[in-house]
Amino acid sequence: MRKIEHLGIAVKDLEQSNQLFAKLLGKDNYKEEVVEGEGVKTSFFMIGETKIELLEATRPDSPIAKFLDKKSEGIHHIAFDVENIFAEMDRLKSEGFEILNEIPKEGADNKIVVFLHPRSTNGVLVELCQEKKG
Ligand SMILES: CC[C@H](C(=O)O)C(=O)SCCNC(=O)CCNC(=O)[C@H](O)C(C)(C)COP(=O)(O)OP(=O)(O)OC[C@H]1O[C@@H](n2cnc3c(N)ncnc32)[C@H](O)[C@@H]1OP(=O)(O)O
Numbered sequence: 001m002r003k004i005e006h007l008g009i010a011v012k013d014l015e016q017s018n019q020l021f022a023k024l025l026g027k028d029n030y031k032e033e034v035v036e037g038e039g040v041k042t043s044f045f046m047i048g049e050t051k052i053e054l055l056e057a058t059r060p061d062s063p064i065a066k067f068l069d070k071k072s073e074g075i076h077h078i079a080f081d082v083e084n085i086f087a088e089m090d091r092l093k094s095e096g097f098e099i100l101n102e103i104p105k106e107g108a109d110n111k112i113v114v115f116l117h118p119r120s121t122n123g124v125l126v127e128l129c130q131e132k133k134g
C-alpha cells in the first residue's frame, strides 16, 4: 500500500453534496465520472496527496443504493493506492483477507480496483486501486 488513494462517501444527491464539499474544502471538484459497472456516479476532490470521492447511485441495485437503504449518508470505503494489484491481492489473501472480486474491475479516475469484504477488515470496506498502465 503506497498511500490512501481516496475516501469514498455515499451521498443521496451528488450536486448538493458537490456544493457542500466545495464549501467545506474551499475548492471545487476536479471531475465527475459515471462507472456503469458499479452503478455509481462519482465526483472527486483533490486534497493534498489524497482525494475525496463522493458516490451517488445511478440505479437501485448499486452497492451505494443498498448502503443508503440500510444506513445514512457517510463514509462508505477507504481506498489504497497499490503498485501491483495482483501482488497485493496475493499478499492479502495469504494474510487471510477476503477478496470480493478475483478479477480487478474498472474503477473511476483511470484505475483498476479490487474490494475486500468488511468482515475481514474490522468492518471497513477496503478498495485497492492501481493506476491503469499505458
Ligand atoms: C469502482 C468505482 C469507484 C472507484 O473508487 O473507482 C468505487 O469506489 S465504487 C463503490 C461501490 N462499489 C462497491 O462498494 C463494491 C464492493 N462492495 C460490495 O461488494 C458490497 O457492497 C458488500 C459485499 C460490501 C456488501 O454487500 P451486501 O449485499 O452483502 O450488503 P449487506 O448490506 O447485506 O452487507 C453485508 C454486511 O456488510 C456490511 N457492509 C455493507 N457495506 C458496507 C460498507 N460500505 N462498509 C462497512 N460495512 C459494510 C453490512 O453492514 C453487513 O454487515 P452486518 O454485520 O451483516 O450487518
Ligand SMILES: [Co+2]
Pocket: 006, 008, 053, 077, 079, 127
Ligand atoms: Co472508491
